[in-house]
Amino acid sequence: MKIEYVPIGYVRSPFREPSGVPIQTRAGNDIEGTVEILEEYAAGLSDLEGFSHIIMLTHMHMCEGYRLKVTPFLDDVKRGVFSTRAPCRPNPIGFHICRLDGVEGSILHIRDLDMIDRTPVLDIKPYIPQGYEREDVRIGWLEGKLDEFLSTYADDRFSRSGSR
């Protein structure tokens, strides 16, 4: 079974390559960019401006292939890829929460970027934090590494030339 999606638009970002990108959106605080939504989807943006933040799902297009066990940025042990945020996964879908500064026609002005320039956007959803709260959360191998998780920038291990 194959599932086919199409880009609804593209990210414009100051990051040209994987190395140096924040490893998750919160570390990308204040980095500005835009999302250019294709004209045929622009009507779907109405009412979005009332939301201060959006969820973006992207296709992490720089990934070529994947490994099921990876050494994540914050560890020196190989972990199952689904217990990590490593970008190169069987289906390399990126999950991002960005600040929405404004909507101008089919252009979204966003902040808190952790995407590479020209990343295809698959979906945009409103960010509704009350829906994401959970109790009694355990975070596995990331326990004790949270400060780093929230502030670390990527090296080249998941880029085309990365070797791990």
Place this chain on the structure above:
Amino acid sequence: MKIEYVPIGYVRSPFREPSGVPIQTRAGNDIEGTVEILEEYAAGLSDLEGFSHIIMLTHMHMCEGYRLKVTPFLDDVKRGVFSTRAPCRPNPIGFHICRLDGVEGSILHIRDLDMIDRTPVLDIKPYIPQGYEREDVRIGWLEGKLDEFLSTYADDRFSRSGSR
């Protein structure tokens, strides 16, 4: 440009059709099910069991086509689809936060289900709540409707026979 993904597994859930499903994961509290990961991806599950909750991205396979303006469950005004959680979207990717009760080989035992039986799973990521907190959040047209958002079940408007 076409983007091709493959299911890494399938949800087994008590919900056989869209009508009656919680409109987002938190309303699905305590509903139990499993995710059957395909053998070829099972090695990627290691270390996942340390996490109490997981993010699942799914392909909402019951959607046929989409509209850019929809009347969401909690409103009587048409809204841009990207400002709603309506399942039928240009790329119908579902976002879910589920409790992980355990991992048995390639089977995940999960709770807090809002997916239909046999929904294809695209990706699993660890749930790390500290990465999703944001300040000064505004939630647009959902303001004042949060209690309903967290507890509402779907009618048939987005199912094959739904008319709106």
